[in-house]
Amino acid sequence: MTTDQPEVSGAEIALENVTKRYPGQKAAAVDGLTLTIPAGEIVMFVGPSGCGKTTSLKMINRLIEPSSGTIRIGGQDVRQQGENELRRQVGYVIQGGSLFPHMTVAKNIALVPKLLGWDADRIEQRVVDLLDLVGLDPAKYRGRYPRELSGGQQQRVGVARGLAADPPVILMDEPFGAVDPITRQRLQDELLSIQRELRKTIVCVTHDIDEAIKLGDRILILREGAEVAQYDTPENVLAAPADDFVSDFVGSGSTLKQLSLARVSSIELADRPTAWVGESTGEVVARAEAEGHDAVVVLDDRGRPLGWPWLRQLRGHDRVPSYDAEKLNTLDSRATLNDALDTMLTSSHGAAVVTGDRDQYLGVISFEAVTDHMRQLEREAAAHGE
Amino acid sequence: MASDTVTDVPARTSRLRSMPRGTVTMLVVPPVIVASVFLVYVVWRQTATLDSIEESQLAWPTVWKLLGEHVRLTVVSALAVVAIAVPAGVLLTRGRARIAAPLVVAVANTGQAAPSIGLIALLAMWRGYGFWTGVIALTLYGLLPVLRNTITGLQGVDPTLKEAGRGLGMSATGVLLRVELPLAGPVIMAGVRTSLVLVVGTAALATFIDAGGLGAIITTGISLLKVSLMVWGAVLIALLALLVEWLGRLLELFTRPKGV
Numbered sequence: 001m002t003t004d005q006p007e008v009s010g011a012e013i014a015l016e017n018v019t020k021r022y023p024g025q026k027a028a029a030v031d032g033l034t035l036t037i038p039a040g041e042i043v044m045f046v047g048p049s050g051c052g053k054t055t056s057l058k059m060i061n062r063l064i065e066p067s068s069g070t071i072r073i074g075g076q077d078v079r080q081q082g083e084n085e086l087r088r089q090v091g092y093v094i095q096g097g098s099l100f101p102h103m104t105v106a107k108n109i110a111l112v113p114k115l116l117g118w119d120a121d122r123i124e125q126r127v128v129d130l131l132d133l134v135g136l137d138p139a140k141y142r143g144r145y146p147r148e149l150s151g152g153q154q155q156r157v158g159v160a161r162g163l164a165a166d167p168p169v170i171l172m173d174e175p176f177g178a179v180d181p182i183t184r185q186r187l188q189d190e191l192l193s194i195q196r197e198l199r200k201t202i203v204c205v206t207h208d209i210d211e212a213i214k215l216g217d218r219i220l221i222l223r224e225g226a227e228v229a230q231y232d233t234p235e236n237v238l239a240a241p242a243d244d245f246v247s248d249f250v251g252s253g254s255t256l257k258q259l260s261l262a263r264v265s266s267i268e269l270a271d272r273p274t275a276w277v278g279e280s281t282g283e284v285v286a287r288a289e290a291e292g293h294d295a296v297v298v299l300d301d302r303g304r305p306l307g308w309p310w311l312r313q314l315r316g317h318d319r320v321p322s323y324d325a326e327k328l329n330t331l332d333s334r335a336t337l338n339d340a341l342d343t344m345l346t347s348s349h350g351a352a353v354v355t356g357d358r359d360q361y362l363g364v365i366s367f368e369a370v371t372d373h374m375r376q377l378e379r380e381a382a383a384h385g386e
Numbered sequence: 387m388a389s390d391t392v393t394d395v396p397a398r399t400s401r402l403r404s405m406p407r408g409t410v411t412m413l414v415v416p417p418v419i420v421a422s423v424f425l426v427y428v429v430w431r432q433t434a435t436l437d438s439i440e441e442s443q444l445a446w447p448t449v450w451k452l453l454g455e456h457v458r459l460t461v462v463s464a465l466a467v468v469a470i471a472v473p474a475g476v477l478l479t480r481g482r483a484r485i486a487a488p489l490v491v492a493v494a495n496t497g498q499a500a501p502s503i504g505l506i507a508l509l510a511m512w513r514g515y516g517f518w519t520g521v522i523a524l525t526l527y528g529l530l531p532v533l534r535n536t537i538t539g540l541q542g543v544d545p546t547l548k549e550a551g552r553g554l555g556m557s558a559t560g561v562l563l564r565v566e567l568p569l570a571g572p573v574i575m576a577g578v579r580t581s582l583v584l585v586v587g588t589a590a591l592a593t594f595i596d597a598g599g600l601g602a603i604i605t606t607g608i609s610l611l612k613v614s615l616m617v618w619g620a621v622l623i624a625l626l627a628l629l630v631e632w633l634g635r636l637l638e639l640f641t642r643p644k645g646v
Contacts, residue, residue, distance in 0.1 A: 063552060063553055084555045084556070085555070092553040098546050098550040100547060101645055104645070
């Protein structure tokens with residue numbers, strides 16, 4: 001899908017016959033799990049609650065010690081080094097962010113680099129870079145305390161904290177479970193955009209199959225005792241579920257699920273007139289009208305969309321004003337068509353603004369473009385069936 | 387970015403401004419009461435005609451000396467309480483010692499339920515009279531609130547935060563010092579304040595074992611049937627207790643981590 005693939009910075013994770021047995025329990029929580037997670041991929045662990053997916057995840061950074069079996073990261077047995085040293089090299093992102101409430105955003109992010117003994121200037125720079133990467137203005141947010149942030153912002157900081165020491169492997173435990181659906185979709189888009197840039201190995205636990213389909217390069221579907229029901233790409237899981245358990249879990253209406261597979265980037269985006277903050281309104285309006293449009297996308301000085309006002313809203317100003325980007329629901333180019341439809345429903349334009357890496361403006365996706373694409377998929381499927 | 391950041395200073399307000407009005411009242415009212423009642427005492431002391439006993443017991447040098455002893459007893463005992471109860475509370479929330487926590491709290495509870503005068507007398511029989519026996523008695527008496535609040539405070543720290551700390555690669559000690567204790571701080575400090583008030587009041591009994599303190603004025607009043615001495619002795623101790631409780635609140639407020 002993407003043409004330029006950056007270098008993989010992740011490391012392979014290999015689980016070999018890993019078992020976790022809790023004292024006093026008959027059945028093992030995880031029973032002989034063997035699995036290879038390729039470097040630079042996102043692998044989603046899904047399954048019903050109590051299937052051992054979280055236990056499996058926590059054994060990778062030794063928050064839970066396996067009863068038997070070996071786990072290797074980049075070929076090295078995780079038990080060869082001290083647990084604290086190991087964990088400082090494995091990013092960890094938790095539901096809701098789990099930020100330390102008595103530390104500022106900057107201190108939360110700086111935690112692991114400090115443990116690793118980085119010097120102050122390097123940490124400082126890293127905090128600024130990471131806040132930028134997760135879409136928070138460093139000048140505005142670094143000095144804030146977690147309670148002064150929204151749920152989505154806290155989760156973003158949580159992701160930044162997990163990435164802080166630039167670990168090759170990142171573990172995520174239901175990272176977006178605690179936020180509302182629109183914020184969740186945004187965070188997922190952002191994660192995909194970050195991953196496009198960083199190419200880490202990401203292991204992510206979720207109970208949401210749609211999230212797994214959207215984020216995963218591969219999906220691991222587990223049943224009780226962490227027994228592998230299927231481990232494959234989302235396309236294959238949807239097209240050829242291994243058994244009834246998987247097809248039940250993935251759910252019915254898999255043609256609709258195809259909407260979760262198709263990405264915004266597979267549709268040609270429409271061009272819309274843009275304007276920079278501070279530009280003379282007269283010129284902007286004239287330009288837009290010349291192109292036959294009645295709204296413009298306002299960008300900040302880094303080319304990130306801030307708002308999408310109608311021309312009549314602009315006419316009251318001499319210069320194009322700044323908008324609160326939080327209020328504009330944008331779509332990442334890796335978002336699914338499902339997300340695109342959701343986002344359009346909340347927009348008065350019947351379309352949505354699409355962004356690429358670091359929230360750069362790419363174009364606009366319209367409702368008609370999505371329905372056209374769906375119709376074409378249907379025609380193809382029908383042709384295929386005949 | 388450069389254009390819009392100047393006006394958008396991080397939301398940072400002073401501690402006083404961010405406090406609810408109730409808290410501000412709690413901080414302003416006690417010192418005002420203490421000052422005005424003390425003023426009444428001073429006026430009474432300078433204008434009333436006193437007999438020789440009152441004259442000697444309420445002589446300013448005597449009152450200052452007794453006050454000094456009382457404060458010293460309180461401060462030394464409170465420091466001992468913190469030095470013992472906080473580490474004990476920490477230990478009782480780690481590993482296997484956790485099981486013992488309810489037992490230890492129960493024992494400390496019993497200690498506090500025992501009448502303070504009895505505790506002081508028993509200790510005096512064992513250790514003899516004097517300042518340090520007083521300190522031991524007051525320390526024992528003041529242990530419970532700090533111990534209980536240390537345990538409660540540490541248990542109240544969100545377990546996901548502790549796991550987050552470990553998951554990020556902090557050592558167990560690191561999590562204790564940089565996550566658990568700061569977050570449990572306000573609860574622990576509330577225990578310290580309660581303990582201070584208990585100790586200040588109970589220190590009035592220290593005079594029975596020659597450990598000094600303002601209690602001497604009351605006991606003299608009782609044995610010589612001087613109502614003025616009893617009343618003013620009690621009032622002075624009450625004022626000191628109010629003042630100490632107020633200082634405790636200040637301490638609590640200023641040790642509260644920002645952002646919590």
